[in-house]
Amino acid sequence: MGQLPPDIWIAVRLTVELAAITTAILLIAxxxxxxWLSRTGAWWKEGVAAIVAMPLVLPPTVLGFYLLVALGPDxxxxxxxxxxxARTLAFTFEGLVIGSVVYSLPFVxxxxxxxxxxxxxxxxxxxxxxxxxxLRAFWTxxxxxxxxxxxxxxxxxxxxxxxxxxxxxxIGGNIPGSTKVLSVAIFDYVxxxxxxxxxxxxxxxxxxxxxxxxxxxxxxKRIGRAGL
Amino acid sequence: xxxxxxxxxxxxxxxTGLGLVQAKAAETNVAVAANFTSAAKDIATAFxxxxxxxxxxxxxxxGKLYTQITQDAPFQVFLAADTARPEKLVKxxxxxxxxxxxxxxxKLVLWSRxxxxxxxxxxxxxxxxxxxxxxxxxxxxxxxxxxxTMKSLGLYDALKPKFVEGANISQAYQFVETGNAxxxxxxxxxxxxxxxxxxxxVPQDLYQPIxxxxxxxxKGEGNEAAAAFLEFLKGPEVHAIIVRYGYAxxxxx
Numbered sequence: 001m002g003q004l005p006p007d008i009w010i011a012v013r014l015t016v017e018l019a020a021i022t023t024a025i026l027l028i029a030x031x032x033x034x035x036w037l038s039r040t041g042a043w044w045k046e047g048v049a050a051i052v053a054m055p056l057v058l059p060p061t062v063l064g065f066y067l068l069v070a071l072g073p074d075x076x077x078x079x080x081x082x083x084x085x086a087r088t089l090a091f092t093f094e095g096l097v098i099g100s101v102v103y104s105l106p107f108v109x110x111x112x113x114x115x116x117x118x119x120x121x122x123x124x125x126x127x128x129x130x131x132x133x134x135l136r137a138f139w140t141x142x143x144x145x146x147x148x149x150x151x152x153x154x155x156x157x158x159x160x161x162x163x164x165x166x167x168x169x170x171i172g173g174n175i176p177g178s179t180k181v182l183s184v185a186i187f188d189y190v191x192x193x194x195x196x197x198x199x200x201x202x203x204x205x206x207x208x209x210x211x212x213x214x215x216x217x218x219x220x221k222r223i224g225r226a227g228l
Numbered sequence: 229x230x231x232x233x234x235x236x237x238x239x240x241x242x243x244t245g246l247g248l249v250q251a252k253a254a255e256t257n258v259a260v261a262a263n264f265t266s267a268a269k270d271i272a273t274a275f276x277x278x279x280x281x282x283x284x285x286x287x288x289x290x291g292k293l294y295t296q297i298t299q300d301a302p303f304q305v306f307l308a309a310d311t312a313r314p315e316k317l318v319k320x321x322x323x324x325x326x327x328x329x330x331x332x333x334x335k336l337v338l339w340s341r342x343x344x345x346x347x348x349x350x351x352x353x354x355x356x357x358x359x360x361x362x363x364x365x366x367x368x369x370x371x372x373x374x375x376x377t378m379k380s381l382g383l384y385d386a387l388k389p390k391f392v393e394g395a396n397i398s399q400a401y402q403f404v405e406t407g408n409a410x411x412x413x414x415x416x417x418x419x420x421x422x423x424x425x426x427x428x429x430v431p432q433d434l435y436q437p438i439x440x441x442x443x444x445x446x447k448g449e450g451n452e453a454a455a456a457f458l459e460f461l462k463g464p465e466v467h468a469i470i471v472r473y474g475y476a477x478x479x480x481x
Binding site for chain 2: 068069071072073074078086087088090091169170173174175187188190191192193
């Protein structure tokens with residue numbers, strides 16, 4: 001197999017960091033959103049749900065284009081960046097996190113929302129009769145019951161961020177250690193006919209993808225059994 | 229089952245349609261290095277007017293297109309941004325040796341949207357910018373020329389931390405155009421008809437001339453339009469277009 005070039009490991013580490021941070025942000029921000037979507041009676045809730053689901057159907061180039069402009073000096077990203085004296089959020093790790101959060105949003109919110117909805121009103125009503133405050137009921141009843149949804153959301157959000165390519169290519173600038181993630185590194189190797197490096201990384205991704213899907217299926221099987 | 233049948237009918241219909249189109253005028257698929265995008269579009273239009281043939285253009289970095297061609301991409305003509313890849317394709321047995329010629333010589337420009345930023349090589353020495361956009365030097369010859377320029381000036385190591393890399397020269401330009409990078413090395417052809425910003429045409433002694441070679445690929449053998457396109461490239465109409473876009477003509481140099 002020979003020695004692997006060090007930039008492969010830099011790319012792997014960066015990708016894992018990006019996916020982990022993105023997943024954490026999405027779990028924190030996505031949970032209230034999923035809760036609201038599952039509970040509210042507002043007539044426009046499906047409109048919000050549709051917006052959340054948009055990254056599923058939009059080509060990454062659409063998001064990449066908007067992000068490139070929005071993160072730049074003419075957009076809000078440039079204003080934020082100027083707080084610490086920079087000009088743009090493009091070409092930064094932070095910029096990639098913003099892009100990934102948008103891109104992977106539906107993959108985290110949807111399973112959590114489904115889990116909250118599958119739970120129904122009954123457990124919360126029971127909690128209320130036992131004089132649990134809504135907040136307490138949320139933490140001690142709803143969250144534990146929706147655990148499979150959180151697990152699915154976390155796995156999918158992480159995996160989907162690892163698999164992100166188009167957006168990163170458009171806003172990343174291919175900087176080792178900062179924006180050169182795995183998928184871009186593979187693209188780079190292929191473009192420059194470095195088949196060995198490309199196939200090592202691509203093979204790794206195939207194994208990773210298999211493990212993720214297998215994990216998902218096992219989680220679902222366990223839930224199914226628990227449900228019975 | 230019915231869906232399958234109607235699908236097959238649709239496929240058959242499309243195939244017939246394509247057949248009809250092909251019978252009327254020949255068509256050739258041309259892989260074009262990204263720096264030559266605008267010029268190639270003008271050339272394809274002029275080509276259609278003169279010969280009636282269609283040149284269908286695909287753009288990308290020279291490295292990417294080369295890789296695709298080695299993997300049996302359906303291109304018949306290759307307009308590269310260097311001499312090395314067409315030469316390699318000839319060696320690989322994927323292109324016709326005698327068809328290879330330099331159709332243009334490209335020029336490298338340091339460009340910024342800011343009208344005051346670029347004054348000359350001092351701009352690179354002072355380095356009062358955050359990001360310098362180039363294209364991937366391993367895949368795109370203009371990126372290699374940019375690196376060579378900075379090395380000639382002894383500034384490569386100092387500037388390297390500021391690099392942002394586009395996958396091809398179009399993206400390197402786009403990073404500067406959107407203002408995300410203040411400055412970048414682009415092809416003269418990309419900014420020649422644009423008076424905005426400031427620029428420095430890099431002196432030729434700082435980098436090897438970017439000789440851009442065209443070659444007929446194996447898939448184009450016997451294709452009337454492919455041969456006609458390569459011939460057309462050597463003609464006076466194309467010469468005028470190439471010069472207008474800031475290239476030197478490959479034939480005269």
